[in-house]
Amino acid sequence: ELKVEQNPLFLSMQEGKNYTIYCNYSTTSDRLYWYRQDPGKSLESLFVLLSNGAVKQEGRLMASLDTKARLSTLHITAAVHDLSATYFCAGMTTDSWGKLQFGAGTQVVVTP
């Protein structure tokens, strides 16, 4: 069974600085997803990573996937307050009927 571990679980960021969230998974995962959740809201899809070496960027967020290390990272550049949210990574194997296995989430708080 696929297990997904995120760290850190809580990240206090200073505006303007760079940070990274790590997502490790236990077995081969064919796809890796990053989601954002604001308090009391649903999950918003950020990135879908489908192959080794995949890198995707949107604004101040950049996600990458290393399937050999079973590691995905979400890098935040020059943090701003609007990025305060909980970030989830999730893995999926092709034989799992689209079943997502989520990490515990990283709660991000950005302060001046």
Place this chain on the structure above:
Amino acid sequence: ETGVTQTPRHLVMGMTNKKSLKCEQHLGHNAMYWYKQSAKKPLELMFVYSLEERVENNSVPSRFSPECPNSSHLFLHLHTLQPEDSALYLCASSQAGSTSYEQYFGPGTRLTVT
């Protein structure tokens, strides 16, 4: 309506009540999912329907009963719930067989069991 919608958005029910949660997707997808999100616990997959057939049932208590009458609609029927069932229930949909299998989530139903 666009995306994935869920009703009601908030629900308070007693332990002896029967209620249903509704989910509708307007994305033309063929797979739908129910997730449970409790405080301090990772998101848990409850049920998966692909092409209107239930393909996953993650050891969910029988007091939760899903129904998928067609590829656009998904229900979760609730009866004799327990206080620990209070949570945010999220519905999602995706296109099974697509390259990305990306799941799109609805806004959720905040359920409180008293």
